[in-house]
Amino acid sequence: MSEREQWSSKVGFILAAAGSAIGLGAIWKFPYIAGQNGGGAFFLIFILFTILLGLPLLLAEFVIGRTAQDNAVNSYKKIAPGTKWHWVGILGMITSFVLLSFYGVIGGWILIYLFKAITGQLNGLSSEQYTAVFNETIADPLLSIVFQLIFMLFTIIVVSRGIQKGIESASRIMMPALFVLFIILVIRAVTLAGASEGIQFILKPDFSKVTSQTLLDAMGQSFFTLSVGVSVMVTYSSYLPKNQSLPHAAISIVSMNIFIILLAGLAIFPAVFAFHLEPNAGPVLLFNVLPTVFSQLPFGMLFFIAFLVLFLFAALTSAFSLLEIIVSVISNGKPEQRLKWSWILGLAIFALGVPSALSFGILAEVKIFGKTIFDFADYTVSNVLLPFGALLISIFVPLKMKRSLLYSELKKGNWLKKGLFEAWYITIRYVAPPLIVLVMMDVLGIW
């Protein structure tokens, strides 16, 4: 069998793992979920969950992947042979499949906007007109499906070529560029007349809005943005050389992610209030707000196009990781199988996503448990499948991996202090499982 591919450097791995993490979750999903949950309090709870659960779980996935050095299913088989634990990996694949199906829809929206911006169709509109244009666009069945397909084709082509060439090199330039552009955007947004209400909305917690649903949304959001619970990070860390520090990588990724989420919040909400838009507009929020903010900047359309390109890239690097985990299991490390399975699985995921795409137009009236198809898919992934996957991982690690082995794996790269290790171990073993169960049960009304 051929030698396993490895990341060419630690920076390459961090960028790729951060590329998986930073995506639609931070930039598109966070603002609208926060908007629906009252803003500041949600943000605070989200950060708490990210530090208390997301970070330890990210580290747990890293440890599994690098110890086993195999794909999302075989890693569990290697660590716990003869058990059913590899079902955690299979569950991760199923979750990734569904997640990518609706992820591609939003990826398509970015492409539509890019197309419209480049062809000058978005020049000089008022904020109501932007909203109207966008709502019309996503209701158009052909347009949304065609662009969803284009997004998926990009994903398929890159994943079919293998990780090294596909993902690593481009991340080096695009991620820092995204940060810079976001900072410009935030500066413009917070200096708009009437922005202060929006800044308060996202930074000043109002706990009267917090319900058990808020807690579940915040927990699901923290897993979603960190790509935790589906064994994507198991797969990615399996390509990482042994001498790199996992805790250092995990902390870098979490910090970048929180930073970009803060930037997204500070770019969106000041503008929402300045332009009298609705913070709880749902999935369309970002798309309706951003063009208006950009139109307030000199050379606004150029900045908007640059932003869309980087946003697209952020979404694609996450999409790659979702398809990668499935393809790497099904093709079982055989390079000659990669091309075929990338196409078969990628197109199947596209097909599954079509009803989600149509749920903003001709299928808008079709409801499952009171939600549109898109919302139902998103809710099931974020609030049921990801937390469930995360729960299983937090049980698996202390149960099936020796404490001394965990310590020596996490200590590599000479970064981790013993005390931090203890804190991580206690959290994974005693805090994470009951907390996840409590939050999930609370929403179901079980206790």
Ligand code: PHE
């Ligand atoms: N973290 C990605 C985002 O925020 C989504 C994702 C979830 C990717 C799970 C991989 C695995 O956009």
